[in-house]
Amino acid sequence: MVETPRLSALVVDDEPSLVRVVEGFLARDGFDVRTAADGETALALAREAEPDVVVLDLGLPGMDGIEVCRQLRTFSRCYVLMLTARADEVDLLVGLAVGADDYVTKPFSPRALVARIRTLLRRPRTTGGAPEDSGEPAKQVFGDLVIDPPAREVHVGSSLIGLTRTEYELLETLSSRPRVVFTRQQLLDNVWDGTTGAAPGDEHLVDIHIGHLRRKLGDDSRSPRYVLTVRGVGYRMGPG
Missing domain, CATH: 3.40.50.2300 (Response regulator)
Incomplete structure (x- = not known):
């Protein structure tokens, strides 16, 4: 045994x-x-x-x-x-x-x-921190929202959601550590990385893309199910 x-x-x-x-x-x-x-x-x-x-x-x-x-x-x-x-x-x-x-x-x-x-x-520990030895990260599930990192696909219910690269990477970053608050600057550093025209400290750009992402996910900013605003700090994913 x-x-x-x-x-x-x-x-x-x-x-x-x-x-x-x-x-x-x-x-x-x-x-x-x-x-x-x-x-x-x-x-x-x-x-x-x-x-x-x-x-x-x-x-x-x-x-x-x-x-x-x-x-x-x-x-x-x-x-x-x-x-x-x-x-x-x-x-x-x-x-x-x-x-x-x-x-x-x-x-x-x-x-x-x-x-x-x-x-x-x-809780599943899927992405973020030191890499796992087992290879590809598992799917992340938040109610009806399913994020599939190996396929870079996002589904809400049975619907495949078409996201831009930036929208997908914002969602993947937020979902990598459920319930952890990411500041706007952290999201800029993780997602834009100086390669897509974001100026240092251009935190308003994060808000714009979060708005686009929420609309595509059908997530009402007044009563969000997936992407939550933490006033004065940034954003986090809701409970998985």
Whole structure:
């Protein structure tokens, strides 16, 4: 009988008592757990151990959680759950914009935290971050919307939707990390890349193409099902 590999977690926080509690609950739930109290150590451990999930405090000393997450996303596809004691919405959204998958505000129930992590691990990790060894990414499904990256096709229900290259790449970028907020500048950097006439900082261009994309998808901007506006920040995909 082949044993199923144990899931691994990295807990990053500078509060030793909190780390001990979270480490204990995760270990009892079957995780192999490593811990770090600062960003530099966390990144080194993430490279070495390749954890399945990182529980990452936003307010770390020195290199904060946002910068740790930004660097982590250059080499890892692990799930990232951000911890924050700051309820300010902008801080939370900025954290998600750099690649965090979810967040929990302090204080929290350790049991609820483990449940959130288990929910994260059930989400498909398809594109973004470090590449998978298995080749082509899987289809992404958001209600009636189906995105097929290998075929570069998009369907809403049974209808094939004709998108321009720019519209498709905007949609593919947003869907690569469901529920993650992308700023307009991030979308400019990812989709235009200086090759299609977009001037640096021309964020209004993103809004125009998002409008075209929504119309083709039949997505009402006043009550969107697929592409959501996060006021003052940018855009994200709705729940899958």
